[in-house]
Amino acid sequence: MLDAITTNTTHLFREMNHFVLLRKIVTAWVDDRNWRRANSMLRIWSAACSSGEEPHSIAMVAHSAVQAAPGLALKILATDLSRKVLARAKTALYDIHRVGTVPAEYKHRYLKKVSCDGQPMFQVSREIRDVITFARFNLMSPTFDFRHGFDIIFCRNVMIYFDRPTQETLVNKMARHLRPGGYLIVGHSESLSALHHPLTYVEPTVYRKE
Numbered sequence: 001m002l003d004a005i006t007t008n009t010t011h012l013f014r015e016m017n018h019f020v021l022l023r024k025i026v027t028a029w030v031d032d033r034n035w036r037r038a039n040s041m042l043r044i045w046s047a048a049c050s051s052g053e054e055p056h057s058i059a060m061v062a063h064s065a066v067q068a069a070p071g072l073a074l075k076i077l078a079t080d081l082s083r084k085v086l087a088r089a090k091t092a093l094y095d096i097h098r099v100g101t102v103p104a105e106y107k108h109r110y111l112k113k114v115s116c117d118g119q120p121m122f123q124v125s126r127e128i129r130d131v132i133t134f135a136r137f138n139l140m141s142p143t144f145d146f147r148h149g150f151d152i153i154f155c156r157n158v159m160i161y162f163d164r165p166t167q168e169t170l171v172n173k174m175a176r177h178l179r180p181g182g183y184l185i186v187g188h189s190e191s192l193s194a195l196h197h198p199l200t201y202v203e204p205t206v207y208r209k210e
Contacts, residue, residue: 011053011098011101012053012056012057012094012098012099012101012102013053013057013101013102013103014053014054014057014101014156015156015187015188016101018154018156018185018205018206019057019058019061021185021206022058022061022062022152022185023061023064023065025152025183026042026061026062026065026066027065027068029042029151030065030066030068030069030072031068036069036072039072039151040071040072040073041072041073041074041075042062042066042072042073042074042075042151043075043076043077043148043149043150043151043152043179044058044062044074044075044076044077044150044151044152044153044154045076045077045078045079045150045152045153045154045177046058046076046077046078046079046154047079047137047139047153047154047155047158047174048079048080048081048139048155048156048157048158049078049079049080049085049086049089049134050080050082050085050089051085051088051089052078052085052088052089052090052092052134053094053098054078054154054156055076055078055089055132055134056089056092056124056128056132057102058076058154059074059076059124059128059131059132060102060106060109060110060124060128061106062074062076062131063110063127063128063131064105064106064109074131075131075133076131076132076133077132077133077135077150078132078133078134078135079134079135079136079137080134080136080137081136081137081138081139082136083136086134086135086136089134090134091123092123092124092128092129093114093116093121093122093123094111094121094122094123094124095119095121095122096120096121096122099111099122109125110124110125110127110128111123111124111125112125139155139158139170140166140170143173144173144174144176144177146177149177149178149179149182150177150178150179150182151178151179151181151182151183152182152183152184152185153174153177153178153182153183153184153185154185155170155174155184155185155186156185156186156187156190156205157187157189157190158187159171159186159187159190160187160189160190164194164195167192167195168195168196168197171184171192171195171197171199172196172197172198175197175198175199175209178199178209179209180209180210181208181209181210182208182209183202183206183207183208183209184199184206184207184208184209185205185206185207186205186206186207187205188204188205190205191204191205192207
């Protein structure tokens with residue numbers, strides 16, 4: 001039933017400006033000696049990851065940026081309620097017509113043309129797949145029992161389906177699991193302006209934990 005009622009609309013590098021911003025954020029941290037001394041791992045959460053397009057896009061950008069910081073590990077948690085879309089996400093396989101939104105530098109480096117059941121497809125490279133952990137998770141869980149905080153959380157185009165009290169509860173739970181200086185990125189059709197939360201507005205759809 002959950003697979004039938006959940007919405008899974010997505011594509012690679014959807015809302016491109018978020019990935020441009022992600023590159024700027026990670027590059028700034030990599031170039032900051034103080035941040036580097038205090039951090040040995042960059043942790044990102046893709047909440048409601050659907051069939052994997054968002055976390056794979058995040059991973060390509062972040063992996064490329066952290067190459068300038070030897071010793072800095074990258075871990076991405078990608079969660080969704082639907083087991084069906086998670087199973088698809090784990091294959092990291094995309095039809096040829098679905099990779100047109102991938103910037104050339106990432107397409108050439110991280111996508112490999114393969115044959116699947118006689119059909120030409122692209123598969124995300126092993127180095128990208130290895131930094132992502134896919135897991136089933138319900139955003140309506142009373143508590144989020146994560147052992148580590150996150151530097152960046154993507155929760156895009158999810159809260160539009162929730163009423164305002166539910167949105168506020170979710171944002172505050174995510175804020176508790178953001179590390180100081182971390183960012184929450186929501187969808188372009190979403191805003192936190194009417195909600196009570198501890199995050200600071202950075203620009204439309206982007207909030208920071210001071």
